Amino acid sequence: MRPARLLCAAAMALALSACATAGPDYHPPENAVSGTPSAQGDFVAARDPAFAQAPLPDRWWSLYADPRLDALVEEALTANADLRAAEANIRKAEAVLRETTGARALSTTVSSDADLERDYSTQSGGTNIPGVVTYDLGLSLSYPLDLNGKLRRAVEGAQADREVVEAARDAVRISVAAATAKAYADVCGANYQMATVQKVIVLQQQTLDATTRLQRGGRGTAFDVSRARTAVDTSRASLPAFVAKRQGALFLLATLLGRAPADYPQDVASCSVLPRLAQPMPVGDGAALIRRRPDIRQAERTIAGDTARIGVAVADLYPSVSIGAGVASSGQLQNLGKSDSFGFSLGPLLSWSFPNRPVVKAKIDAAKAQVDVDLAKFDATVLSALQGTETALETYARDRDKAASLGRASDSAGISEGQAAKLFRFGRSDFLDLLSAQGSLASARVSHAAAEAALVDDQIAVFLALGGGWGQGEGQGAGATK
Template structure:
């Protein structure tokens, strides 16, 4: 026979095991534990983006507020103002506030819920019920009299006559409930809420990236329109002068009507260039006002004075693919959405298992406030189990939906990463091509300037006419206009490059998310 003391350690551990069982079960979570997928490994292993060499950039970490590299104080002011006041950004910030509040709610749902209740009831019985009670008392009294107990019959009549069915009831109590998260349903819900809050924060950052880039492009287009308007007006004055000279020469018989009509046509063509440029400038001012949260025309005073196009920074930094993937907000948003869909699988799987909720109530009830005390107290403790044993495949379908949704999010994440890498490399290639275009148009403008200088020398020597000089000057102004467009295109490509790198965002301010 086994000695009794050999069972003592097991007997001591058994109560401890039962006590630890809820804690052990609470550590169980169904569904896959999310890990960030490794996508585009060959690209992230490279030291630089493939198209970086042809763009003339340097391998370094780029600045987040890249627009400050253009050294334009007014542009800096407009971008800062837009990041503070843009209606689109305020809407995205409100969504971040809501998602973070939901995240706090999901965390709180893992804890017990405790409430308090108090009540008062005044019950007025109907007269018919009082009459029925008194009639019952009379019947009982008559039975007592028939049995020879008149004194007892009189007492019964008095007692039933004194019965008052009207009453008051006072009730106070506390109740609590707690769902035991045995299989991780609540924790997976909190995990999903945290991932969705991260996705909304990334969406806000992406909106900041888009806004900074779009505003800078509109601002650059506006400055270029101003510059091109000035060149067009100079060209128009040259065309007016050429037309005046052609008319004088016709009057002296040196030119024909054909030459005058040609000069007239050139003058009208030049005149037609100006209205579209002015309309572009007006539209750009109104778009900038909208971006900073102002009404049309609000920025006309600040933008009215002409200014040169900003100068491209001499050193443009671009880092590698791995840094780009970590930084781009649209990739971060897709990755957080993937994490949220992974948590949904665990939540769907928990429906196969029972949900256990502990319910408890401590209260007291009495007919008067003075009677409320320990004698009127009542306590209820009840575990409540809910388990859908037969659901005819509904939960299986939910699990299948969650898994398919996760696969779709995985594909979307991979596609976002690959599209971001393609976007950055395309931006680098276009930026490099724009640099070459500026170099070519710069040479063309320099050649047109030299031609103008040589023609002026010939005009002073009497070897060329004034009309020949004006024609060369018109060609020079056209070359200058082409150079201005090429310079704008280069700056626009620079902005597109910064946008493709995912630059220009910042964390949501705490003041905005703690309201």
């Protein structure tokens, strides 16, 4: 056997010895926080009667049974600019994946060259010496064998990167759905609170009118009238803030729908009924949360991609081998097409840029360290998701208790105001007692209305923390409430 063939055989044997795909195969993170019983079990805060251990439906906003809200969220999920950008990022990642996969395909190279050759050594007296036209035509094919698995690992990494971008898109979808629902709820909540204040103003205006009549009849004083007017003006002063909040929510809603702020949905502007859930909130458990949350999936897929890149780095320790074939034709142009002008070659092509091993080892160590970073971030993402969900659940449960207490306080203040008004009419108490009772009623009603509106925000925060809203299913299950 010739030395060249011996060298080729030895190199092939070396390559085949590395034929097992370079680098470690990916496995889901072991000993991670996500696998512990406490992480996968029921939420601590979900023991409150406000919650149910039922699965969270994908389209959680449908639990409010509000067709207008359903339509707004679906429109946002179609037209939102951030979501369009996220979809474009997926297409970009898919293109990179196709490019990486294409490196494993057959490649073709075509070459051509033509020259005019003249012998000027015999030229004399300006005589034109005829030239000879020569040509070179070639067609070569090459197919990478990928014996060291570098290309396979690169494709695995690109596929994982695409899934990371897809998870990022799903996270945007969740945020858009929650932001749309909250903007709608803020519009309704602002109008709801404004209506509550206006009811208080009506009551206070009645007292002011009655006091004015008593003053004219000699039974009241200018001081009583001024105090009653102060109460009315103070309540009216709170209305512009609700108007501003409503308009801000409408402008945000238009933006989420992919519209200019001035093009907000006009029919939503008059909404004054708070979205309400009919049953305890379905929250599932930690295991369902870990499976559902896109940021957790994004962190896990990042580990997979960087694990594949360890293999890409390891593969640089071994040669690259491909099978090549070529057809060439060369000679004088007048002989083009004749059999003796063609040549053909077929055989393995070996490429090995003898690596600087310390440098390659350093790259391998860096790739392994990156995976360790990813594993730590994965645990941090899981812990943050669990902590955020527990906090959102606890906040909603306690705000629910607060709203119930304020509701009882509002009822009591209403009874007290009625009693004070009756005593004042019969002359058994002074005007200050009536104003004090009306002030307590106004404060209790406004506080209760604000607490009711905050509960809807809390509910949406829980749904956002649970990671609902990106799935393609219609969602099942019934809802939840205060």
